[in-house]
Amino acid sequence: MVCCMYRDLPLSFFNRVIGPVPVVLISVGYLKGKRSIMPCTSVAPISLTPPYVGASIAKTRYTCKLIRELGDFVINIPTWNFTRLITELGMVSGSEIDKFEYFNLTPLKAKKVKSFRVGEAIAWIECCVEKSLSIGDRVFYISRVVAVYAREECSYDFGVKWFSEKPVLYLGDLLFATGFAEYYRCCDVVYRR
Numbered sequence: 001m002v003c004c005m006y007r008d009l010p011l012s013f014f015n016r017v018i019g020p021v022p023v024v025l026i027s028v029g030y031l032k033g034k035r036s037i038m039p040c041t042s043v044a045p046i047s048l049t050p051p052y053v054g055a056s057i058a059k060t061r062y063t064c065k066l067i068r069e070l071g072d073f074v075i076n077i078p079t080w081n082f083t084r085l086i087t088e089l090g091m092v093s094g095s096e097i098d099k100f101e102y103f104n105l106t107p108l109k110a111k112k113v114k115s116f117r118v119g120e121a122i123a124w125i126e127c128c129v130e131k132s133l134s135i136g137d138r139v140f141y142i143s144r145v146v147a148v149y150a151r152e153e154c155s156y157d158f159g160v161k162w163f164s165e166k167p168v169l170y171l172g173d174l175l176f177a178t179g180f181a182e183y184y185r186c187c188d189v190v191y192r193r
């Protein structure tokens with residue numbers, strides 16, 4: 001029997017208990033005109049076949065409003081060298097400034113969606129919203145994945161070659177970690193029935 005002392009935590013800490021979680025940059029809007037980009041840690045794969053992803057975005061975010069208007073967005077995958085920028089992008093709203101111009105980022109045309117993508121990212125997932133659920137202070141956008149691609153130098157047959165890049169993980173409270181330090185592949189597990 002396992003018996004140990006434990007400490008109750010505030011319910012709002014549940015996401016920190018799950019963490020660390022990956023950080024992505026969600027871009028939405030037009031190449032020229034209304035647009036925004038925001039760091040997001042609430043992105044989750046929902047279905048693999050067919051591919052669906054969910055993104056939970058606070059109703060107060062300009063990004064939330066633009067996704068509702070346009071019906072699509074791009075998930076841009078940043079790397080460790082983006083960490084400071086990620087924090088800064090999360091401190092201002094696209095309703096006040098054009099974050100692309102302000103932070104000198106490169107908006108590029110996406111393949112299948114109207115929203116643009118971020119040129120500085122290493123991989124991109126294009127998403128078309130099919131359903132939205134209003135839950136608490138958030139809207140959960142359930143979206144069909146319509147295109148996935150990565151930079152040549154960090155992609156291989158089955159995905160992004162994280163071993164050459166440091167992915168950004170988030171612990172909460174503006175504390176970041178990289179998942180680079182330790183990894184192993186469990187290919188020698190024997191399943192017992």
Ligand SMILES: Cc1cc2nc3c(=O)[nH]c(=O)nc-3n(C[C@H](O)[C@H](O)[C@H](O)COP(=O)(O)O)c2cc1C
Binds near residue numbers: 023040060091094095
């Ligand atoms: C690391 C990090 C993760 C974040 N994750 C989320 C998230 O999952 N959902 C959300 O609504 N806001 C999240 N935010 C906050 C938004 O990125 C921030 O409010 C941003 O400025 C919104 O920009 P907008 O008003 O242009 O949409 C996060 C911020 C940071 C720094």
